[in-house]
């Protein structure tokens with residue numbers, strides 16, 4: 001039997017082969033399509049049992065099987081698997097896109113909402129139906145024919161413009177390079193960066209060192225190059241990418257105004273006043289005004305700290321490194337010098353204190369203590385020998401969920417760290433289906449029989465992903481569409497993950513996770529204090545910078561007056577909030593792909609928003625003892641357990657007993 005078609009238990013990773021992919025996808029997709037077509041027919045009652053449940057069953061199989069394929073594609077890629085993955089991806093994408101536009105489905109969901117049976121659904125099921133209707137409406141399903149046609153045209157045009165924006169930026173980034181021929185001009189730049197630059201020049205058949213605007217080349221120059229004019233050259237090239245200062249074919253300026261115009265038109269077709277309101281419709285934040293108020297308050301509170309950071313940097317620059325008139329291209333350089341002078345410690349030294357077994361035991365202990373759970377190693381078929389598998393049980397021994405832990409980098413695995421769901425909790429005829437998660441990182445594998453060692457940043461990342469994992473695993477919801485992380489508002493989904501990071505700054509937690517690789521000693525408190533001080537280095541400056549971008553994004557999509565350009569807007573906002581005013585030629589909007597090519601339009605604020613929520617939630621632990629199981633149980637039942645079954649703000653208030661406030665975040669960042 002094709003292992004991808006077996007849904008009786010855990011994925012059969014040891015047996016899945018590339019040749020299983022296409023037959024499984026074909027069979028499951030056919031079944032899905034057939035189920036959907038059957039469910040929308042006249043004869044089928046618009047009830048949960050007759051209409052929603054069969055589709056949920058069929059779609060779950062497809063997403064579980066395809067989830068296994070894409071997981072393997074991410075962590076254990078091979079040419080054959082990649083081919084099978086790429087061959088099936090368009091069909092899968094097309095199927096989901098068609099579901100979102102299916103008029104028969106929309107009509108039936110509306111009929112269910114208006115039927116007498118709707119009242120008998122549980123609250124999770126009601127939420128699922130309401131989410132479906134909302135998404136159909138935002139996709140234009142309710143528009144009259146002519147307007148729908150225009151709406152679809154706009155969507156296609158926007159997709160093309162966003163893609164072009166990103167392409168222009170990439171082409172403009174690639175179009176620039178700067179070759180340095182004199183070794184003396186490169187003082188300060190780390191050796192490995194220079195080797196890379198020399199190699200890049202050699203590839204072009206040139207002598208010297210070639211620098212580009214890609215981060216691994218650009219950033220070290222900005223941070224370390226002693227030669228000021230070299231930094232200035234690269235800075236100017238970087239901040240004028242895809243603007244009128246370069247190749248006109250790559251200029252993003254006209255794209256920005258077209259994108260904004262089309263977004264506005266689409267919003268008005270849908271009956272909203274502006275695009276910001278459309279963006280916020282499925283999010284936790286309620287109105288653009290609420291977001292602006294939040295950003296303004298945070299900005300006002302952070303600004304004095306940002307100004308202090310700037311004063312400190314200016315004084316340090318003129319007194320200790322001889323840079324008197326600090327310019328935009330000096331900021332990263334001077335900051336790095338200041339950081340080393342004030343808060344220097346070696347990452348390598350810290351790393352010796354964090355061996356994997358200690359870190360895992362410490363992390364599990366936190367979760368076991370605050371939630372009253374047990375985590376123990378278990379076994380399952382995996383995709384690689386180094387992958388670990390764990391089971392979580394409650395205090396009565398009842399299984400809650402399981403997770404794979406794939407910690408180490410390897411050539412067949414994509415970069416970064418992430419959590420993904422393998423199986424989602426739901427009620428089935430046979431009982432509860434318990435959830436399973438994948439946790440993936442890219443850390444250095446252990447060498448020579450010694451345990452792997454993690455940097456403190458890596459420990460934080462592990463806690464972060466485990467937080468996402470627990471959100472998925474500790475849900476108590478029994479309906480797929482809002483179980484675990486499903487259906488959770490986009491600006492609230494980082495709450496459980498960022499919440500977990502806080503424990504990595506808690507001395508009583510951290511010290512138990514440390515044991516020096518050679519001496520066996522705990523991390524010294526003095527070193528921990530240095531790490532803590534370094535954490536808040538320039539946090540005022542960083543906060544106002546994020547606020548500058550967030551305000552720009554929100555005003556752009558909410559109340560940009562006709563005739564005002566994006567560039568004029570960002571300049572105005574900088575005058576209000578920024579402590580660094582860049583040179584006139586800076587064209588930041590032209591490379592802000594988060595909002596013009598990514599999914600962050602009128603959503604950039606969510607970074608700070610989620611930080612406020614997680615910090616404020618964690619503060620209740622600080623007030624009651626950070627490992628307090630009573631507060632832990634409240635966090636579990638009011639936030640983690642709820643999944644997307646109710647609005648995140650209700651979950652937050654149920655846990656905290658009030659609306660979120662920004663104080664805890666400011667305090668955690670040393671701004672109180």
Ligand SMILES: [Zn+2]
Nearest residue numbers: 464468494497
């Ligand atoms: Zn995350």
